[in-house]
Amino acid sequence: MRELALHLLDLVENSIRVGATRIGIHLQLDRAGDWLMLRVKDNGPGLSVRPEEALNPFYTTKSGKRTGLGLSLLQSAAEQTGGGLGLWSCDWGGLEVWAKFRWSHVDRYPLGEWPETLAGMVSTRPEIEFLFELQLDDRILTFQSTALRNPESTEAVDSIQLYGRVLEALQSMLSVEEFRLFHEVV
Amino acid sequence: MAQRIASPEDLKAVREKAQQDIDLRSGQKELRITVHMGTCGIAAGARDLLTVLMNELQQNQVTYVSVTQTGCAGLCDQEPMITITDKNGSTFRYGRLSKAKVGEVVRGHVLRGQPMVEYLIKI
Ligand SMILES: Nc1ncnc2c1ncn2[C@@H]1O[C@H](COP(=O)(O)OP(=O)(O)OP(=O)(O)O)[C@@H](O)[C@H]1O
Numbered sequence: 001m002r003e004l005a006l007h008l009l010d011l012v013e014n015s016i017r018v019g020a021t022r023i024g025i026h027l028q029l030d031r032a033g034d035w036l037m038l039r040v041k042d043n044g045p046g047l048s049v050r051p052e053e054a055l056n057p058f059y060t061t062k063s064g065k066r067t068g069l070g071l072s073l074l075q076s077a078a079e080q081t082g083g084g085l086g087l088w089s090c091d092w093g094g095l096e097v098w099a100k101f102r103w104s105h106v107d108r109y110p111l112g113e114w115p116e117t118l119a120g121m122v123s124t125r126p127e128i129e130f131l132f133e134l135q136l137d138d139r140i141l142t143f144q145s146t147a148l149r150n151p152e153s154t155e156a157v158d159s160i161q162l163y164g165r166v167l168e169a170l171q172s173m174l175s176v177e178e179f180r181l182f183h184e185v186v
Numbered sequence: 187m188a189q190r191i192a193s194p195e196d197l198k199a200v201r202e203k204a205q206q207d208i209d210l211r212s213g214q215k216e217l218r219i220t221v222h223m224g225t226c227g228i229a230a231g232a233r234d235l236l237t238v239l240m241n242e243l244q245q246n247q248v249t250y251v252s253v254t255q256t257g258c259a260g261l262c263d264q265e266p267m268i269t270i271t272d273k274n275g276s277t278f279r280y281g282r283l284s285k286a287k288v289g290e291v292v293r294g295h296v297l298r299g300q301p302m303v304e305y306l307i308k309i
């Protein structure tokens with residue numbers, strides 16, 4: 001999976017499968033530190049095994065299959081940039097997965113098609129409450145949770161698509177000023 | 187990739203597209219299309235199928251279909267795949283789809299009501 005948005009989709013699928021109803025997504029770019037961090041947390045039951053075990057590609061709790069590849073693929077994507085991946089329990093009671101990438105590393109996968117990914121995710125999973133946070137250096141954009149309560153409303157889909165545009169902007173490395181301008185448009 | 191928003195007109199265009207997206211999805215529908223999004227499905231291109239699917243439905247102004255996602259169906263070698271369920275509960279599983287094939291499925295099965303037998307998964 002050569003796109004971070006696809007890994008996000010995959011983490012979200014993990015959370016939904018274990019019964020989570022709230023999923024928090026945080027994407028952070030620290031330009032001075034030269035790293036990008038993706039964090040996904042949920043209010044599911046959390047892990048029933050140690051983190052190392054969950055990262056084993058032969059560990060899965062899905063029935064009818066023998067491999068659980070999602071987390072280990074993301075781990076190697078992060079490690080190949082000099083970053084890493086971790087699992088811990090979060091304040092919502094479930095699991096939090098974080099993956100850290102060296103931003104300028106040649107082997108870092110592109111962010112990918114976030115607008116499609118976010119919009120598709122939210123519109124086809126109306127029962128799940130999503131919370132998005134996008135952080136560029138010290139600036140944080142939070143996706144309105146009011147809109148998320150009714151994900152099929154015009155406002156929600158609107159803001160998701162706009163939010164996606166913000167991510168695209170981030171991807172093409174707009175200046176902080178432009179980023180703020182963008183924020184005001186949203 | 188979608189265009190950058192540079193003006194209020196661009197914003198308006200995005201809103202209008204979003205409105206069409208919503209019309210596509212709300213209410214009780216005659217057909218339900220499920221895209222399987224486990225790791226295997228995503229790696230095989232399921233997200234792109236979903237995008238093509240939504241665009242096809244929109245272009246053809248189809249309003250009687252709802253689109254949803256689910257996890258792995260345990261048939262990894264058939265990914266990417268979709269399931270179409272009609273209002274009688276009959277299910278049709280299409281496997282090893284490409285963007286072009288999913289377009290054919292929409293035009294054949296959804297628009298003309300004729301399942302695309304050659305792409306159905308035979309179990
Ligand atoms: N958010 C989560 N909450 C609780 N347990 C989780 C969560 N995410 C993953 N797990 C556990 O870790 C296992 C491994 O996850 P991983 O994504 O690597 O593989 P998988 O989802 O089982 O299969 P695949 O991703 O290949 O479709 C899961 O089967 C599940 O038991």
Ligand SMILES: [Mg+2]
Binds near residue numbers: 010068
């Ligand atoms: Mg998984």
